[in-house]
Amino acid sequence: MLKLEVRPQPSKLMAVASPLLALALTVLLGIGLFLLLGKDPLRGLQMFFWEPIKSAYAWSELGVKATPLVLIALGLAVCFRSNVWNIGAEGQFIVGACCAGWVAMQADAGSSRLIVVWILLAGALGGMAWAAITALLRDRFNANEILVSLMLVYVAEQLLGYLVYGPWKDPKGYNFPQTITFLAVSKIPRLVDGWRVNIGVLIAFASVLMFWVLLFRTYMGFQLQVGGLAPAAARYAGFSSRRALWTALLLSGGMAGLAGGLEAAGPLGQLTPYVPAGYGFAAIIVAFVGRLHPVGIVFSAILMSMFYIGGELAQSRLGLPKSLTGVFQGLLLFTLLACDTLIHYRLRWAARPSAATVSGVA
Amino acid sequence: MEGIALLLAATLNAGTVLAIAGLGLLINERAGIVNLGAEGLMLVAAIAGFATAVHTGNDWLAFAAGAGAGALMAMVFGVLVIWLNTNQYAAGLALSLFGAGFSAFVGIRYAQEKLSERARFEIPLLSDIPLLGSALFKQHPMVYFAMALAAGLAWFLYRSRAGLVLRAVGESPESAHALGYPVRRIRLAAVMVGGALCGIAGAYVSVVYTSLWVEGMIAGKGWIALALTTFATWRPARVLLGAYLFGGVTMLQFHLQGQGVEVASQLLSMLPYLSTIVVLVLISRNAGFIRINMPA
Numbered sequence: 249m250l251k252l253e254v255r256p257q258p259s260k261l262m263a264v265a266s267p268l269l270a271l272a273l274t275v276l277l278g279i280g281l282f283l284l285l286g287k288d289p290l291r292g293l294q295m296f297f298w299e300p301i302k303s304a305y306a307w308s309e310l311g312v313k314a315t316p317l318v319l320i321a322l323g324l325a326v327c328f329r330s331n332v333w334n335i336g337a338e339g340q341f342i343v344g345a346c347c348a349g350w351v352a353m354q355a356d357a358g359s360s361r362l363i364v365v366w367i368l369l370a371g372a373l374g375g376m377a378w379a380a381i382t383a384l385l386r387d388r389f390n391a392n393e394i395l396v397s398l399m400l401v402y403v404a405e406q407l408l409g410y411l412v413y414g415p416w417k418d419p420k421g422y423n424f425p426q427t428i429t430f431l432a433v434s435k436i437p438r439l440v441d442g443w444r445v446n447i448g449v450l451i452a453f454a455s456v457l458m459f460w461v462l463l464f465r466t467y468m469g470f471q472l473q474v475g476g477l478a479p480a481a482a483r484y485a486g487f488s489s490r491r492a493l494w495t496a497l498l499l500s501g502g503m504a505g506l507a508g509g510l511e512a513a514g515p516l517g518q519l520t521p522y523v524p525a526g527y528g529f530a531a532i533i534v535a536f537v538g539r540l541h542p543v544g545i546v547f548s549a550i551l552m553s554m555f556y557i558g559g560e561l562a563q564s565r566l567g568l569p570k571s572l573t574g575v576f577q578g579l580l581l582f583t584l585l586a587c588d589t590l591i592h593y594r595l596r597w598a599a600r601p602s603a604a605t606v607s608g609v610a
Numbered sequence: 611m612e613g614i615a616l617l618l619a620a621t622l623n624a625g626t627v628l629a630i631a632g633l634g635l636l637i638n639e640r641a642g643i644v645n646l647g648a649e650g651l652m653l654v655a656a657i658a659g660f661a662t663a664v665h666t667g668n669d670w671l672a673f674a675a676g677a678g679a680g681a682l683m684a685m686v687f688g689v690l691v692i693w694l695n696t697n698q699y700a701a702g703l704a705l706s707l708f709g710a711g712f713s714a715f716v717g718i719r720y721a722q723e724k725l726s727e728r729a730r731f732e733i734p735l736l737s738d739i740p741l742l743g744s745a746l747f748k749q750h751p752m753v754y755f756a757m758a759l760a761a762g763l764a765w766f767l768y769r770s771r772a773g774l775v776l777r778a779v780g781e782s783p784e785s786a787h788a789l790g791y792p793v794r795r796i797r798l799a800a801v802m803v804g805g806a807l808c809g810i811a812g813a814y815v816s817v818v819y820t821s822l823w824v825e826g827m828i829a830g831k832g833w834i835a836l837a838l839t840t841f842a843t844w845r846p847a848r849v850l851l852g853a854y855l856f857g858g859v860t861m862l863q864f865h866l867q868g869q870g871v872e873v874a875s876q877l878l879s880m881l882p883y884l885s886t887i888v889v890l891v892l893i894s895r896n897a898g899f900i901r902i903n904m905p906a
Contacts, residue, residue, distance in 0.1 A: 252694075333699055385887070390894040394646065394699070395837045399883040402830050406883075410876035529707055536700060569718040571825070574711020578650075581704040582686070589694040 252593040262591045267537050267548070270584035277579055287566055295565065296558030296576070306557075308443040312515055313553035315448040316341070316507035318545055320531035322459045323500030325540040329463070331476035332496040336382065336397025337504040338528025339404035340375035344505025345512035346408055347374030349427060349519040352512070353416070355434040363434050368451075368509045375505015376498050378404065383497040387490055393497070405524060412519050427519040436514040448510040455503070460542040472496065504528060526574070530556075533581045552577060617858075617865055622753050625850075625857025627811045627819060629756040631835035632842070632849040633763055634680075634807025639839055640767065641800035642780035646702025647687050649832030650709020651805055652812030655680045657717040659813025660823045664723050672817045673752075673810050680809020681802045683709065688801035692794050706832070714825045725821040750818050752810070759807075760850040767846065776800060808832065830883065837886050841893050852889075859885045 275293065282289040300306055320337050327334040348371035355363050381400060385391040409425070418428045436446040463469040475482040475492040482489065507527065512519060534552050538544030559573030631648060638645050645651075659676035663669060687705050690696040767773040778786040779796045787793045815831065816823050834856060842848035863878045871878070 335703065385891055389891045391887070391890045392837075392840060392894065395833060395840075395890055396887055398833050399830070399837075399887050402883040403880045406876040406880045409879075410874050413876065414874055529710075532703055533707065569715050571711055571714035571718065574707065575715050576711075578704060578708025578711045581700075582690075582708060585690055585696045585701050585704055586694060589696065592695070 251596055251598045252589070253596045255592055255594055258591050259594075262587075263539065266587040266591060267539070267544075267584055269587045269590075270537070270580060271551070273583040273587070274576060274580045277583075278576060281575070285568065287568065291566065292562065292568075295561040296554060299561050300554040300557040305443060308440070308445040309557060310550060310553045311445040311449045313556045314546075314549040315452045316511055316527045317531050317534045317549040317552055318452040319448075319455060319507040319510070320500075320504045320528060321534040321538060321545045321549060322455055322542060323503030324531055324535040325538070325542070325545060326459065326463065326469075326472060327496040327500045328535060329476050329540050330472040330492045330496045331479070332493055333394045334379065334382065334397050334497055334500050335394050335532065336379070336399075336401045336528070337500065337531055338524055338526070339397065339401035340378045340501040340504035341508040341511075341528045342401075342404040342408050342524050343378040344371035344375035344508030345516075345519065345523045346411060346508075347371055347505070348509030349416075349430075349512045352430040352434040353427060355431045357431075357433075359431070359433050361433060361437075364436060364513070367434060367436075367513050368506060371509020371512070372502040372506040375508060376502040378505070379497045379501020380494075382501075383494050386497075387493055393493075401528070408519065408523060409521055412521055416519065418518075425521055429518045430513055434513060435517060436510055444515055446510070446514050448514060451506070451510070456542045456546055463542070468495070504531075530577055533577050536581060537584055551580075555580075613865075617861055619749065620861045620864075621854055621858040622749060623819065623857070624860045625854035626750075626753045626756045627815055627831055627853075628835050628838055628856050629850050629853035630752070630759065630814065631808045631811035631832060632838040632853055633756075633759050633846060634804040634811070635835055636804075636839050636842070636844055636846060636849055637763070637776075637800050637807070638804035639844060640780045641776055641797045642783060643688070643691060643797055643801050644698055644702065644836075645684065645687060645705070645801065645804065645808075646699055646836070647683065647705025647709065648702075648808050648836055649828055649830070650706035650713075651680050651683045651808050652815070652828045652832045653709045653713040653826070654683055654716075655809035655812030656816035656828060657713045657720065657823060658809075660723075660725075660816040661716075661720055663725055663817045664720060669817055673813050676809040676811075676813025676817075677806040678809070680812065681806040684801045684805020684808075685798070687805070688798045692797050692801070710826060717823050717825060720823045721825070723823065725817065750814075752814050752818065756853075757850065760846045763846040808835070811835070834882065834886050837890055841889050843893070855889075856882060856885070 275297075278292065278296070279289040282292040300310055320341065324334060324337060348367045351363070351367045351370040378400060379397070382393050382397040385396050386393045412425045412427060416427045418424070418426055421428070436448060438444070438446045439449065461469075463473070471482065471487040472492050472495065474485065475487055475489055479489065482492075508523070511525075511527075512523065516523065530552055534545055534548045537551070538546070538548035555573050555576050559570045559576075562568040562572050563570040631652060635645060635648055655676035658679035659672040662675035663672035666672070683705060687701055690701045691698045765773075767777060775786065775791055776796065778789075779791065779793050779800075783793050786796075811831075812828060815828060820827065835853075838849055838852045838856065841852045860882045863881045866873070867875050867878055
């Protein structure tokens, strides 16, 4: 029978190969799913893996989707590396979008273009404030951050609903639950005329660099990671676990809020109940598939964006539900976690289990 | 008075979902496994149960389908966590995300279906008591199942040998292993039983509670059930009590909306989630209390 054997050292090769293996497995499962639904699997795969990258315009759309994913996942990577489980990025994204939206609505004909800076700042601060609730309750009252941050997602959704159905509703909007369309001056500047991709992409790339430096070239990043890998060692070294908690949550909340601001004042251009698009949850997958590494996150965010666009195309061209995206995203994380076992263990074929090889307790 | 009886009846009904799921998660956690996939698992079970009810018209088959779906998904999770040593938080999240996508994908063709009102089970004589009778003794059988489950689980955990082994596996896996108990298999069994119970709870939501399928309809109940186990400090009776408390808050919110209270409905809809946070804070504040009661 097959058995797992601990490797003397974690395999560096497998750390890189595991996401690729997981992707291959996901594609195989996808082919099976398409066959089951009676669709041509080749056409299906084309929607997911070729259409989203075949032209420069397609890449612009890919950038629109990948930008929030990269920004949120960078923050989450810091969280997960410091063993802080912030699952509520979606809520921080929504509150960021609300705060940014409020600033955007204050713009009038005489506003300067600099208002965009304030919009993004408001977004980041909003996300930070929302994450700070989780940090405070964890720090002061020891309340589980997973559950608190997740509950706050539902609260944030209702808050957004309250604002767009109530005080912020556009009086000339035919009673639709939406705010006014933001003035052109408060929209995030686009990179190329006619394409939706905006300067958010540049912010994302700059953030990748900053997070790489933070994680691997600063003392603070070192402290955070030690705290996550070996809490006892961190305590012995005198690294404050409270500071790590606050740093990780405020950073990730700020990044999610910034992404929310970019989304609200960018592709959306107004606030509606449909601001939450699941980026906060998808970014969890992005962070893991990207090995919690800033550069890896860029690649996995592009892949995850292909799933988003592929799902939309599968809906419009093949008549399949858009939720196919969620199925593939979930499958990818599942297969990745399974493949990750191979980093620390190798498979061995044991003729038959003898007393000496009976595996011990996990 | 009639209003209070109705509110009480609705509270028991709403609390049942949380009670069954919470008790299932309690079994998991007593065996030393935290399943963050409860939400996704309940969503998949909800659509599995709903589809079965639509095609067969039989509620019991629907609950069986929900339980089966829950156990199957929990098994995948269990194998990942117990045999492949995957981080259980990450694996649970994967289950939740996959469940949300998969249930939406499968459920799209059932979005238009509506089941008829489910029959209620009347306990003879007792249901004739004025006010209390209709509130307490005219419920769906699953409501009584939840109560029986809590009692049965309390007996199992504290009065039976198998329950002792389960707690040992959770609290000191090394000792249990040294005594010759198959720790991994016991854990997998616990995870699957817990998953099946979450599945029954999920099916209850779609088949009985709302009698229709809506994407993402579990709306955080899986996560609230997880919070409930902490709130109850891992005791079955307290899980049941907590479930009715949360059920009451949910119902109070609808009640207030129905009464035309001058507060936006969105703000009232925050109540169940905010009260979960408040309760978590109150119970976690005393770190020593949690540590004494916490399994593993």
